[in-house]
Amino acid sequence: MRWSKLFVPTLRDVPADAEVASHRLLLRAGYIRQLGAGIYSCLPLARRSILKIEQIIREEMDRMGGQEFYLPALNPDDIWKESGRWEAMGDNMFRLKDRTGRDLCLGMTHEEVFTSIARDEIRSYRNLPQIWYQIQVKFRDEPRPKSGLLRVRQFTMKDSYSFDIDRKGLDHSYDLHEQAYRKIFERCGLEYLVVQAASGAMGGSESEEFVVFSDAGEDWVVSCSKCGYAANLERAVSNLEQVADPDGTSQFSEVHTPGQKTIEEVSTFLKIPKSRQIKSLVLIVENNPYLILLRGDHQLSEPKLAGVLSSEIFRPAMPDEIREIFGADPGSLGPVGIKEIRVLADKALEGRRNLVCGANRDDYHLVNVTPEVDFTAPYADIREVQEGDPCSSCGTPVKVAKAIEVGHIFKLGLKYSSSMKATVLNAEGQESPLVMGSYGIGVERILAAAVELYNDDLGIVLPRSIAPYQVVITLLRPDDEEHRALAEDFYEQLNARGIDCLLDDRDERPGVKFKDAELIGIPLRLTLGRKLTQGEVEVFSRADRETVTVPTTEALEAVEKILNQFPL
RNA sequence: CGGGGCGUGGCGCAGCUUGGUAGCGCGCACGGUUCGGGACCGUGAGGUCGGAGGUUCAAAUCCUCUCGCCCCGACCA
Known part of the structure; x- marks a missing residue:
């Protein structure tokens, strides 16, 4: 892509409403624009990033045997009434009526729809297990949308659902998800942690959250640096430091x-x-x-x-x-x-x-x-764990810190299969309820979490795997025929090597080009400027801000080498 | 839902107390000079002052209602 054709409305001033880093930077860098409270438009840069994240998710889901679906966001009321969540979801659910007055809602999650498909179509344990997923829009009328993309009313979720004949099968499907999720967050370049979680309104027995530590987050996570114990504050336990009371029992x-x-x-x-x-x-x-x-x-x-x-x-x-x-x-x-x-x-x-x-x-x-x-x-046990309490497994003082929830996996068990009567015949020829799991990843939240995690005074620093472009060729003299030809050549060759490349061919001053490239967080910059007369170009690494000067003939190798130094 | 704050060219803001021709910076357009870290000079375009009603000779400014957005709390998959 040539920058002169790309829509990237970067801002010099920070929009007044943006407080957290990811919101501020994604706005400034021209990734997103706000349409309403908790409603955002993704501009081309954000869209490219999101598509890369989705692709990573898709690859890992497919690798573990997941099958991609695409369900409607517009749902009739009946399945929600069957599961009991038409009432349970309360004001968090967007509801509407069609022209004939029938109740509809916008899906907040898709246990109901997937369960209804499974119920109607799966007849035998021989067709199990199934892992079904989709990457699709969700609507939740949050009481208080906030912090840019971190808490919104419409967002993209990868949600998946497993159907097994028994508990053991569920455990396996759950483990597959945990492994896939680890891979996904690693590939997205996030430093994450898996923590025990409370299942809340999803129901079910066991659940774990994948979180990224950040003050912009809204979850409180208790963790032990020594033994690795980690849990959402809602369910965390700890030991107690002893308090000495006076001996004896006096009359009060x-x-x-x-x-x-x-x-x-x-x-x-x-x-x-x-x-x-x-x-x-x-x-x-x-x-x-x-x-x-x-x-x-x-x-x-x-x-x-x-x-x-x-x-x-x-x-x-x-x-x-x-x-x-x-x-x-x-x-x-x-x-x-x-x-x-x-x-x-x-x-x-x-x-x-x-x-x-x-x-x-x-x-x-x-x-x-x-x-x-x-x-x-x-x-x-009804007390909240506090910072410094001894860890329940090893006694080390625990930490309590804020985190962003980017994924959550649940063992649902029979909750939806019983309320919606989803059964199959087991090996004995008996009706047996489907044992279910459900698993979610917030797609835009991965981008927002990455920006929270990786930014500096110059702007965003995105991991290579989810950056909208991996390399920007900064052509400082676009009017110089030779320079331009060389830039075009690099551009072609990098793209041919599978490296997403942005060619900054704009008629702008160098300072503007540098600032913009740094702001939008492209991992590597190949600068074609005055050193070209000595047959040299510069390769600038955004993350560590290191510049190396290499002969033009070695530029492509240098770019690949430096890119590959990022483990992401 | 409770508390607080804010709505004035695309963005950031001033003007409002004390009513009287709507301003500044950035950005944008054109011309010129510049060109390795968000250039400079000149010219110019662009605003129903969130909306409705009211007070007044006159409202961005005062009053009433209303809509929207942000923050804190409550809540929250």
């Missing part, structure tokens, strides 16, 4: 704590560490109040709590509700003497002694409160 007593409400204030006032307090939270769970107890320095993990309660329908109680139930304001609550209300305590309180909690009387706290002596409550 009330102390006056005027105006001391928060854990922090009480800690300072009574001169005891936060870890020796009991944090009392009141939640309304399906209309019933619940007292949740945590160590003073711990935070509640709502996903874990949802798991323990087998309900996601809960909310913090309002101050007036708390007053009515406890006869005290939040800030002076505790479990001692509580009878009518259900209580749940985090495991970190098990075996502790002589703690401090609220007295259920404004401005009073209790000291020397001992679980199981002064109150009883069932224990469960």
Whole structure:
């Protein structure tokens, strides 16, 4: 491609709305433009990158035996009502009516459609396993689209679905996906991590996320640098550092704590560490109040709590509700003497002694409160792991960091095959439900994550495999016949060698050409300029900003050699 | 949904408090000089000031409503 013909509207000024690096740079570099909140147009550079990413995905999916489909994004309501997700998806689903008033929706994911095909067409275990995939558009009416391509309402997803006759088959299909995903993210040049994850509304038992560490991400990931343990904060577990309590079991007593409400204030006032307090939270769970107890320095993990309660329908109680139930304001609550209300305590309180909690009387706290002596409550792991907690497998302090989710694999099991009655005959001639898995990759997110990961003050630095072009030939004197002829020659030959090449033949000053080439992140630049009179050209590597000068006769070899130094 | 911010040529912004001919930088077009790190000079094109209603002799500016976008939170596959 000749740059003079290519549409690359680069910007000097940064659009005011763009905050995260990938959003800012993709706009500036002329990759994308915004159409609405969470809706973006891909311009030619982005499109080329996306197509390369899709091709990598396609190759790896095909390699493991996946078969490519293409399903409609426009879905009738009936299959969604069958699976129960017409209601479950709530406001996140775009819904519309056709001219006759029938309900339709825009697909957020395609378990329903694929399951309906499998149900109708697969009759025998002999036709299993199947791995079906597509690279297709998804629509999700996100409550808050943000950060450019990272959280959008329309995006491209590679989604795949496995159908097996049994659990063992599913395990195999799942493993195939995990291996393929590793290969895909490696080939895209991403530094990624596989972490244990919560399956959320997808349902199913086991799931893992593929994440890229970045402050622009929205997932919190707990990881151990020593043993490799890694999990989404929603389900991460850790050990505890021991807290020493005073020996013996003293009778608790009330102390006056005027105006001391928060854990922090009480800690300072009574001169005891936060870890020796009991944090009392009141939640309304399906209309019933619940007292949740945590160590003073711990935070509640709502996903874990949802798991323990087998309900996601809960909310913090309002101050007036708390007053009515406890006869005290939040800030002076505790479990001692509580009878009518259900209580749940985090495991970190098990075996502790002589703690401090609220007295259920404004401005009073209790000291020397001992679980199981002064109150009883069932224990469960409902606390959120914190930075520095000892790793559950090796004891090393764990890290907690933000990450971008680029892929997610789930063992669904029977969730959709039972609700949608998808069965086949097994070897014994019995109806047997399909055992399913589902697997997703956010295609644009790979590009955005790569830009988050690899950028500098000059702009984007893309891995070779997903850069829109691998080499840009910067022709500094396009009006010089000899220079031009040589540039054209390089251009032809590089393309002939399978290297995507962009020829900057624009009538622009050198500075503009250099800045643009660096901004859009082309891995290698071949510069034809004044050194041509000595029979030399320059090869500039974007990632390390190194320039080597080589004779023109060796330029092609030099380009290939340097390109091949990138492992990507 | 709660909180905050912003809508003025393609992009970045000023003007609004105190109503009175819509401005600056970049970009764009043309001419000239330049040409290895986002050049310089000159000339020029381009704006229903997000939209609707109201107040006023007069509204970008004041009032009401409304739409959109961004950020924080809630939420979230």
